[in-house]
Amino acid sequence: MSYQLRDYQTDLLDRINKSWFSGTRSLVCQIPTGGGKTILFATVVHEANQNGLKSLVLAHREELILGGKPGGGGQGGNQPMTQ
Numbered sequence: 001m002s003y004q005l006r007d008y009q010t011d012l013l014d015r016i017n018k019s020w021f022s023g024t025r026s027l028v029c030q031i032p033t034g035g036g037k038t039i040l041f042a043t044v045v046h047e048a049n050q051n052g053l054k055s056l057v058l059a060h061r062e063e064l065i066l067g068g069k070p071g072g073g074g075q076g077g078n079q080p081m082t083q
Helices: 007-021 037-050 062-066
Strands: none
Touching: 007 037
16 A cells, blocks of 8 residues: 555554454454544555455445545545445
8 A cells, every 4th residue: 555554553453453363353443533544444454355355344424435525535446335
């Protein structure tokens, strides 16, 4: 990917991976506003994809999937599945 994670994001990503590979399947992570949640979960999905795993991202609002702007224009590259 073309961005650099911040130190606290890398630390959290390492903790997510350690938990995942130790057998934990239900994880909750908390990051404050502006902390880079979108970049972090995009990295998790990207790494899973690189390792042949599938991912599904669900959100209760279309703006969360499209990057916060009505009509899209966010950082994501995939089209959301909406009804």
